Every structure is written in structure tokens, then in C-alpha cells.
Amino acid sequence: MPELPEVETIARGVDERLRGDRIETVWFSEKPEPFNSPPQLMAKELHGRRIDRVHRVGKHIVFDLADRPASSQGLQWIVHLGMTGRLLVADPATPLPPHTHAVLQLKSGRELRFVDPRRFGRMALHGVSPKKTKPKRFQGTGQEPLSISPDEFAALFRPRRTSIKAALLNQKLLHGVGNIYADESLFRAGIRPRRMARHLKRAELDRLHASLQSVLSEAISLGGSSVSDYVDAAGVAGFFQLEHRVYLRTGQPCLVCGTPIRRMVLAGRGTHYCPHCQR
């Protein structure tokens, strides 16, 4: 469900509520899908740790965990929410929602819950060192859209022999951009999603760089987009869906020129654009 602004909102919410708290018990469901690390190992490593900080890298939520004596250094717990994953800080008295796959009970008396109906989400340990090598901090898969410079942005996309939309969704280039913000940033930059990345002029790449950063920043300030069921760590919806200009607006008039918004399938994803404003 979540792209960069939603993941950022959730990570900030969890950080505010759980920083400094300690993990006392760990429960994982029987379903194997959500786990990239063996659940037993994950439970053993998480138990007793203090949460130093929670932050976002790409679409991943990263928990920095305090070191324990006689244990691996710099351990991180990585959570990816997939399409429908939620991370909720809740009172234990609140009934567990269906499709709850992980519950961490904390010293403060609160619970951290991972809920994911479609089970595309994943969680894993990072920095466990059976090989005794110095663990690297989790870096994600690509570059950060919010801090990349126009020059780096152009260098990243100029050589790509695919559509600009597919390139924006490629997490090895930029990480964090998903379907909503790809469509919205292309609209604001006036670029057709099907245009080949390598054929874009530098001025167009600069416009896209600027519109992507402003769309993402604006969305973060509004708490993300709640299209069907997205909520932040406290269960509160975001408001950026009210600012969408093309995403899921098929057939409705373009807010700039009135032309009906079109939908097509590109890179396997529903793609929304204005045939008049985007060239």
C-alpha cells in the first residue's frame, strides 16, 4: 500500500511513540510468507532489545536496535509493508485485527502490530553477523528521491532504454517512488508516462526532478495518501489523496485543461495521465 510519503509518516509515528522502549515479548504468526529471516531467529534477536531509533530508507522501515552484551553489533530490524501492510502502535486491550502476523509487546505496556491481508509485506534482520564481519548499515536498493541532485537525477535516467514511468518505479535507481507518485510527478512535469527515459531533454528531467521532490514533500506534510485503507502508526488516515490530479481519476476532467484523464497499463501498472497536458 505504501510509498515513500506513507512509509515516512508511519516511521515517524512509530519513532515518536517507541523510541527508547524495550521489546519484551515477540510473537509471529504461523504463516511463513512475511518473513525473510527465520521467525525463530528473529524472535530471539529482537527479544530484550531497546529501540534506539525508527526511520525510513526507501520504502523500508528500519528499527535501529541497541546492542546487547555478547550479541551482534548494530542490529537492525527491517520491515517492508508490501501493498497492504500496516504497522500499528496499539493498546494491548484493543482486539487484534484479522491478518495480524507479528506482535511485539513493549516495556511501556504498548504493542507494535504488523497487519497485512495480502501478505506481500516482508520483515528481516539486518546486521546479524555469523561471519563476524563488520555489519553495514541498511542502505536500501537505490538513491533517495528527496536528496538526489538534478545532476545525479539526470545521470540516473538518461541512459535508460525504457519508459520514464517504468524507470521511476525501478527501486534500484530511486527507491521509494511507487505508482501514485510516479503518475502524479509525471503529470506535474507535463511528461507522458510512455516517453523513453533516454529521449527526455535535460529541461524535462529537471522539471521531473523538481515535481517529484515537491509532490513527495507535500504528501509527507499531509500524512500520505489514503486510497483504500492506509493509516499511520496511530491508525489515522492521510490527506494527500485529495491532492491527486490524475491517479485514479480516469474519465474525470483534467484539473488544468478539462480533458478527460486517461488510463492505460504500462509496466504492468495502471497508469493515469492527461493526453493534453502531458507530451
Add this chain to the structure above:
DNA sequence: AATGAAACCTGACAGC
């Protein structure tokens, strides 16, 4: 090497 399509899952909704 790189690209697109299919697969992985469940739920909501429209239409019959």
C-alpha cells in the same frame, strides 16, 4: 544486460 509479463495473495466493488 535489461525489459515486460506473470506470479504471489486477499478484499472491495461493479455488473449480471
Add this chain to the structure above:
DNA sequence: TGCTGTCAGGTTTCAT
């Protein structure tokens, strides 16, 4: 009511 088809915020795997 209930069935079928479509669509959904993502990523990985398998053919080209």
C-alpha cells in the same frame, strides 16, 4: 444472494 471479472499503494521470478 451469489457468482464473475476487474482492480488495488509492490516485488520477485521467468521468459524474451
